[in-house]
Amino acid sequence: MFGLFRKKSSSSIAKDRLTIAIMSDRENTENYAFMDEMKAEIIAVVKKYMGVRKVEVRKEVVGEIEALSIDVQLEKES
Amino acid sequence: MGIVIAVISGKGGVGKTTAVANVGLGIAQQGKRCIVLDFDIGQRNLDMILGLENRVVYDMIHVMDGDASLQQALIRSKVDNNLYFLAASQSKDKSVLDSEKIEKLVRNLKKEFDFVILDAPAGIESGYEHTIEFADKAIVVVNPEVSSIRDSDRAIGILDSKSQRVKEGKEVGKYLIINRIVPEMVRSGQMLRSEDILDILDIKLLGKVPEDRGVIDASNQGKPVILNKDSLAGAAYKRIASRLCGEDIKMVDIESEGGGLFKKLTGMFK
DSSP, X not given: OHHHHHOOOHHHHHHHHXXXXXXXXXXXXHTHHHHHHXXXXXXXXXXXXXXXXXXXXXXXXXXXXXXXXXXXXXXXXX | OOEEEEEEOSSSOSSHHHHHHHHHHHHHHTTOOEEEEEOOTTOOOHHHHHTOGGGOOSOHHHHHTTSSOHHHHOEEOSSOTTEEXXXXXXXXXXXXXXXXXXXXXXXXXXXXXXXXXXXXOOTTSTTHHHHHTTOSEEEEEEOSSHHHHHHHHHHHHHHHHHOHHHHTTOOOEEEEEEEEEOHHHHHTXXXXXXXXXXXXXXXXXXXXXXXXXXXXXXXXXXXXXXXXXXXXXXXXXXXXXHHHTTOOOOOOOTTSOOSHHHHHHHHHTO
């Protein structure tokens, strides 16, 4: 009898699932728009002083804090 | 100078082309000059919905490539003198779309028409990015169903990053049409409520369109459902067109029980 009242409607299940799926979609794509441009600019700045092989940018979310970790790989000096 | 509106969706089959035809015709019925363009290259459909498939001689690519003039390629609607149509190319592949050519075409059409409405390919397809590039506003069409809503969020994401207006630091107005709502299912908790969809997508509501068998009957005949005075979907599109023309039309709660007295009462005020 109580099961009838406890059962969640399928529309609220849909809302919960969508909210989570869309949040994770956004996190994965939000970076893309400006990322290539930003990488190119970082490379240009660093290149003024030294050789750059590659730049990697990662977004990290820890609780409330969002951080970008930028990894600049330098060219080997020969 | 007219306004350019791209009608977009995440996945296909949500009623985007039907929305374009009805919103376009609704705007024309308000006395505004309106052109609807089919940008779904290779999957021409808008001509069928408008009942103009036999009139197509030249298409958009002919105009863009200079093989036909706009005057030659534009087709005037049989039912409203204010509505014009430009067909998508059926044969060539989608890579024929090119930013510069689209911008030129859209700029020319803006001079001639109050509303330029672009029927975009689904957001996951190539050609989508080109269609949204020069739009001033976008209408997002969704069904109250998880895959349509999720995909539309990605399409909105692309709009926000690729639109010319956004690149210029301006905003692209985004408005949502929720199509194919089944009121009984919403009431019984089996279909997402409009408020929930707006919450999830974070977008303004332009209108709600109920599921209506008349839509298929209308497309069979090539007469947009807005012409059917008894159709609930037709009435919904009429309200949407009026809102786009700047009228302040109240949102109708199509999900609540609409039978009996309520229907009669609203009928009195039509």
